[in-house]
Amino acid sequence: MPSTASTAIPTPDVKSPHRGSLLIDGAKQGGHESYRVTVQREDRYDILVGRDSLARLDELLAPVMKANDANSAVVITDNHVGPLYAELVMKRLSAAGVRAQCVVIPAGEPSKSVAQAQRLWDELRSRSVRRRTVLVALGGGVLCDLVGFAATTYLRGIPYVNIATSLMGQVDGAIGGKVGVDHSTGKNLIGGFYHPALVVIDPSYLATLPLAEVINGLAEVVKVALIGTPGLFEQLERLPMQQDWALDQPAPRHLIEGLGPIIPAAIGKKLEMLAPDPFEQDLRRLLNLGHSVGHGLEAATNYVRYRHGEAVAIGIATVTALSVGMRLASVDTLRRVLRLLRKLRLPVSVPDDLRAVVWNHLETARLVRNGRLLLVMPTAIDQCTIIDDITRSQYDTACQLVDQEAKACD
The missing domain is CATH 1.20.1090.10 (Dehydroquinate synthase-like - alpha domain)
Known part of the structure; x- marks a missing residue:
């Protein structure tokens, strides 16, 4: 792959990607007990931009796996990106001692749907995915949106990582924590906000994309x-x-x-x-x-x-x-x-x-x-x-x- 002007990717410093607490004030009003509940949540994650990320993926993911007490992962990719990168990603996860499985879905906007999310939930269930399993989205913006949506809804929330391989994913879909799927009456009508545990962006991935996608x-x-x-x-x-x-x-x-x-x-x-x-x-x-x-x-x-x-x-x-x-x-x-x-x-x-x-x-x-x-x-x-x-x-x-x-x- 060609080199780019970006710098090498550092190792992330992940301590606890999702933390939260409740502040509770109790009081009596008109003879009734009442509680004022304040929910505080902190999501912390790194967006790493640079070269040679796949070759170092085991090193980059290690802090994420440790912070989430995880030793298993499911790589979710599509039939365009999978043949290019999935084998290498699986090898790097194995090298890190992570038990990894791979799911391949059809590429394209039609996969960003409730029907595809349902099929993905079924896959996760059949593969015994647990709360501490990390989902790895390997693909463009559509895939990052879909996997993030699956992560926030399955078992009420499991960690996920975005490895963005398209320019649309790198500058938009993989960052910001917006996840969701389309509805027949409009785009992105079903979804929410659920931040990833890590985002990995390597501009050299773009060398394998058709020019139209860039x-x-x-x-x-x-x-x-x-x-x-x-x-x-x-x-x-x-x-x-x-x-x-x-x-x-x-x-x-x-x-x-x-x-x-x-x-x-x-x-x-x-x-x-x-x-x-x-x-x-x-x-x-x-x-x-x-x-x-x-x-x-x-x-x-x-x-x-x-x-x-x-x-x-x-x-x-x-x-x-x-x-x-x-x-x-x-x-x-x-x-x-x-x-x-x-x-x-x-x-x-x-x-x-x-x-x-x-x-x-x-x-x-x-x-x-x-x-x-x-x-x-x-x-x-x-x-x-x-x-x-x-x-x-x-x-x-x-x-x-x-x-x-x-x-x-x-």
């Missing part, structure tokens, strides 16, 4: 750059990307090397944005940039026509055009965003035949958010604001503006 993850990096990571947008503009590179072939080495400093920058910004509100109690979240339209587009096409990053890219372009229409951003900002997305070979337009369906999904999102869409709007490169709502006319005009300006960028 491009998919780049949409989340564009999102983080627009939210406000100084210099990141410019780094993305300098990334090498040729329009004639085959999408189904591995990404070229110099592209992977260029991602070396970009990945930790994107991770750091996401963690910074999560820090004040890790459980998303505030619905006004800048990290939702592009996702309202993107999720609607995915649901409208049954999660098979667009990769998540492709849908988010269209969402980013659409809300930037909305921002122009509301005089919050300049046309030059929109053009620069469109040029970058198109350079990265990401789609930008909501197809004509899907505009009404996507709008209907936005209406559903408005209901979920207490009557407000709460759309994140870029106002400049690396600056965003949030507006409460838009009209159908504004949405249609924005879709038309994206089409118009995208043609001008050719």
Whole structure:
């Protein structure tokens, strides 16, 4: 595998990944006993970014196994990633004295479902998984979401580790503790917050991915750059990307090397944005940039026509055009965003035949958010604001503006 600009991964310092306590105040009110219960929970885990992680996996996992008093693990991967890495992961676990088993599921967004979670629960039950067994998610963002969901629901919570092998997983799905599955009526409707015991990220994994999957993850990096990571947008503009590179072939080495400093920058910004509100109690979240339209587009096409990053890219372009229409951003900002997305070979337009369906999904999102869409709007490169709502006319005009300006960028 090619080397990257990232540093070697240190050994994690894991003491106790999940700790908690109750503070109880008793009192008498009107002749009745009452208790005020305050639950305090601390989740502690390392996100390790660097090279050669699989070769050192036994060393990296040892503190996690010890902290959880565990000596067994189940590696969960998919039929794309498994043939590449599962054997090596199993060998390193065996070298650490861990009794390990492997479960392989179908790759792709359709596996992020209640039905697949049910099959996974059945597998865990048949393999006598206990509270102290560690689940190891070996794959991309879909797999990390699914395994995290299984971990938080099986036996009321068992530890899990994310080994993110896709760019989407590395900058988004594997970090932050959001876990869940899709529902037929919407994306990520079933899930919760359950942090992993460890996250391992090695940019060199990306060398085995089809270029299309690297491009998919780049949409989340564009999102983080627009939210406000100084210099990141410019780094993305300098990334090498040729329009004639085959999408189904591995990404070229110099592209992977260029991602070396970009990945930790994107991770750091996401963690910074999560820090004040890790459980998303505030619905006004800048990290939702592009996702309202993107999720609607995915649901409208049954999660098979667009990769998540492709849908988010269209969402980013659409809300930037909305921002122009509301005089919050300049046309030059929109053009620069469109040029970058198109350079990265990401789609930008909501197809004509899907505009009404996507709008209907936005209406559903408005209901979920207490009557407000709460759309994140870029106002400049690396600056965003949030507006409460838009009209159908504004949405249609924005879709038309994206089409118009995208043609001008050719």
